[in-house]
Amino acid sequence: MKKLLFILMLMPIVILAQEKTVSGTVNFNGEPLPGVNIVEKGTTNGVTTDFNGNFEITSAIGAVLEISYIGFKKQEVTIGENASINIVMEEDAQQLDNVVVQGFAGVMGKSRKRTASIQTTPESVTAFNSDGIEKAGINNVANFANLVPNLKLSESQAIGVNSLVIRGIPQIRNSDAPVAFVIDGVTIADPSLLNQELFDLALIEVVKGPQGALYGKNAIGGAINIYSKEPTNTMQNKVTLGYGNGNAITGGLVSSGAVKKDKIFYRLSTQYKNFDGLLTNEFLDKKVDFRKEFTLRGQMMFKLSSQFKASVTAQYIDSKGGATYYSTNPSSADNDFFAVGLDYLNPNPEKGDNVISQDTFGDSEMQNFYTNVNLEYSLDNVKLQSITSYNNVKRKTVGDLDFIEVFWLDQGETNDTKSFNQELRLTNRKTDTKFDWSLGGFYQNIERPFFQSDYFLSDEWAVTDYVATFKTLAVFGFFDYKLTDKLTASAGLRFDSDRFDLDDLLNGQTNEKKENVLQPKVSLSYQSTENVLLYANYGRGYRAGGFNPKVTPLFNRDFKGEFSDNYEVGFKTSSWNNRFILNGSVFFSDFTNRQQFAITGDDFTPGNFNYDKSTIVGFEFDTKTRVSKYLDILFNYGFVKSKITEGGFTGGESGTERDLNQFNDKNTSLVPQNNFNLGLASNIPFNEKTTLDLSVNYNGTGKIYWEDSNSADYTSDAYQLLDAQATVSINKIKLSLWARNILDKKYYLEYSESGFGWLGTPATVGTTFTFSF
Structure with missing residues (x-):
């Protein structure tokens, strides 16, 4: 007893x-x-x-x-x-x-696949939460990239043809982006989705440097994470209406709430955008840069017990827009195809020698259906998570190929992607521990049929017609250990087993290659004071290779995968009661097998080749200063020097290869030499119900070499763009006035060795009305 x-x-x-x-x-x-x-x-x-x-x-x-x-x-x-x-x-x-000026609140990110403040994450990270996204007017990754040092994204030729450059690593046409693109924890296989319209978001962030240990293949330059807002337990509705020049019409609806209180929740988000365009085809007298996009996203979340949570997301995108509206020199446009290339455009369009004047009206379209199922089972100390997703992209383009007024050459293309992902994660939930960890496995299957044809007068011939299949099986782990209260060591490793198959329907050939890749990452961070973090990282990244349609003087049958070994040291500091933040880093990358895109001159066959060795060195810093209760000054700058060190040989048969060593010590093409953003932000409360938010951003893009010889004839000078937004909020009503490229700067997003240029969007202005209820 x-x-x-x-x-x-x-x-x-x-x-x-x-x-x-x-x-x-x-x-x-x-x-x-x-x-x-x-x-x-x-x-x-x-x-x-x-x-x-x-x-x-x-x-x-x-x-x-x-x-x-x-x-x-x-x-x-x-x-x-x-x-x-x-x-x-x-x-x-x-x-x-209180008259005391408050400092900046820490933005929370998930760059290492766990929630942490940006200021305590030992990586170069830029992130915006939902409030920052709204105040900065971010509605796609391209205008988000304008606010990030050493990052640039643009779209040219057609919907879904994107070009992303991060820390001196460019994306090339018909190839994967140099970043992992992740939406709600799901890796998106098709880079054509990079520049989709963004709305109803909780977070957008970019983490730079190779992130293969955490995100797998193609994260050779970093990762872009996008997280949607989750369903809520209380009823919320929001209606958005907008109008701008170029007959830009925007309409949107968000509705969220509980189907069963505390148990079952939903969120429905939809947006429609129409833009008639501002650039004119002088020959056809039509606007060519038109764009229409409709997006519908639905989410359901189920809290089945205190331990088990499930969510289902489905999204549909339907986009239509102009295509292949390249500028040419006016003197060339009046002649024939063979005159083009003899009288080149100036690579700086402010000179005024460019015109869009074609006989064929180009258009493109893309449809995307995406769904994922996320299951989470939580015990006291660990969480088991299963993420299953399916993504189907259909893309089609027709348009001019000679880009002049004479009926001569046209082009057509279909480029589809079907992908299935399955990922399992086991993660630590304990927060009062020195040791943090996560483990997982990943399977991906991608199928990409690609067809391209050219038209010469009334004759059509197929240039490429193949089906590419990628299969990846991977295991990974990442660990943090606090050696002392201030010193933390991190290590991660991912093993990818990749198989690539090409079924060449045009030439009746099949090819297969396998590659096993280890992607390690190690990190050491030192919290020297409460407000100063120092860190050093090493990471290895990998971007997959593949096969070309055929052997030509410019490329071989296959092209190799890229590898990057990156070394970085950085710091993160805050002072003046968190009113001044200064973050910076210096990095060096030893780059192997850099991929480059080429088109043969005889039959316009596209393909890729490799440069043997390249090096990348650069730095970046980001500052935020809260000057007063009503004014923030934001500034960041990125510099990069990406150079070819050993060109090697490519194309043709043995003994007739093209010598690429002629490009040794040349700057990597397509890479801006630097970029910056200077921003002013203000929040002025008039009373308890009314506030005014102001945002102004002046961002600059440095000199760009459009081809690897670095000739001045193919080099664009630096240019700057000015954007602004003002929002008045009265209770649940918001009225915004916005403007982009206010100074109507002319600039090229792409420039070809053939003398064609793709103009950026002229000045756009508009207003947006939002009502929440």
Whole structure:
């Protein structure tokens, strides 16, 4: 009996001492709050809510959690048996009226596939949460890239033909992007989706440097993460209407709420955009840069128990737009195809010697259906996650090929992608530990049929007709260990087994190649003070190779995969009560088998070849200064020097190869030598219900060598663009006035050795009205 009484007396103590990992959300007026601090009272054990207001923390049952956020009242919650906690914050009028200028709140990201503040992540990361996205007017990755050092994205030739450059690594046509593109944790296989319209987002971030250990193949230059807003437990609706020059019409609807309170939630987001265009085909007297896009996204989330959560997402995109509207020299446009190339455009269109004048009206279209199923099962200390996704992209282009007024050459292309992904992850949930880890496995199957034809007068011939199949099986792991309170070591490794098959329907050939790749990553970070982080990283990245339609003087039957060994040191600092933030890094990459795109002159066959060795060296820094309660000054700058060191040989048969060593010590083509952004941001409250948000960004793109000889005839000078946005908010109504390329700067997004140029969009202005209810 005495033993039984002793045990009964100890039970409350044992229960209180039990550790438990609880999850929850923090919101205000139904909207999630990112960056809220949640700390176990009397300890240093704490976490911060992510971009969707979610958090997980490990603590003892009976422990008290303190919840705090600038401008809101502090709260305390006691951990009980319930594994889920929902917290509603209340505004603190005294804090809001305080004359003391508050510092910048930390933006939460997920670059290492776990929620962490950008300022404590030992990587070069730029991120915007939902509030930052809205205030900066970000609606696609291209205008997000304008705000990021050493990143640029543009679209040319047709919808879905993108060109992304990151830290001196360019994307080439008909090839994968040099980044992993990830939406809601799912790797998107088709780079044509990079420049889709973005809306109803919780986060967009880019992490730079090879990220193969975390994201797999093609993350040779980094990764772009996009996270949608999640379904909410309270009913929310938002309607958006907009109009701008070029008959730019925008309409959107977002609706979110609970089908069954605390159990089943939905979110429906849809957007329609129409733009008639501003660039004119002088011969046909038609606008050529038109664009129409309709997007519908639906999400369902099920909290089946305190441990099991499931979500389903489906999205459909239908895009139509102009294609192949290249500029030529006016003197060439009046002659015939053979005159083009003899009288080149100036690579700087401000000189005024360019005109769009073609006999064929080009157009392109893309349809995309995407769905994923995310299952999460949580125990006290670990989480098992399954992500299954399917993506189907259909893309079609028709247009001119000689780009002049004479009926001579036309082109047509279909380029589709079907991909299936299955990923399993096992991750640590404990927050009060020195050792953090994640493990997983990944399978991907991609099928890409590609057909391209040219038309000469009334004759058509196929240039390429093949089906490419990629299969990837990978295992990966990533670990963090706190060697001391200030020093943390991280290591990751991913093993990819890739198989690539090409069924050449045009030439009746099949090819196959296999490649096993290890992608390691090691990192050391030192939190020297509360506000200063120093770090050093090494990472290896890989971008897959493939096969060309045939052997030509410009390329071989196959082209090799790229590899990058990157070394980086950086720092992150904040001072003046977080009113001044300065982050920077220096990097060096040893690059092998850099891929380059080429088109043969006789039959316009496209293909890729490799340069043996290249080097990349550069630096970047990012500053934020809160000068006063109403003014922020933002500035970033990136510089990169990407050079070919050993060209090697390519194309033809043995003894007749093309010598690429003539390009040794030349700058890599398509890469801006530097870029910068100077921004001003202001938030002015007029009263409790009315505020004014102002944003101005002046961004510059440095000199670009369009081909590898670095000839001045194919080099564009630096140019700058000015954008601005003003938003008045009155309760649940917002009215925005926006303008892009205010100074109407002419610039080329692409310039060809043949003397053709692809003009950027002229000045655009408009207004957007949003009503939430």
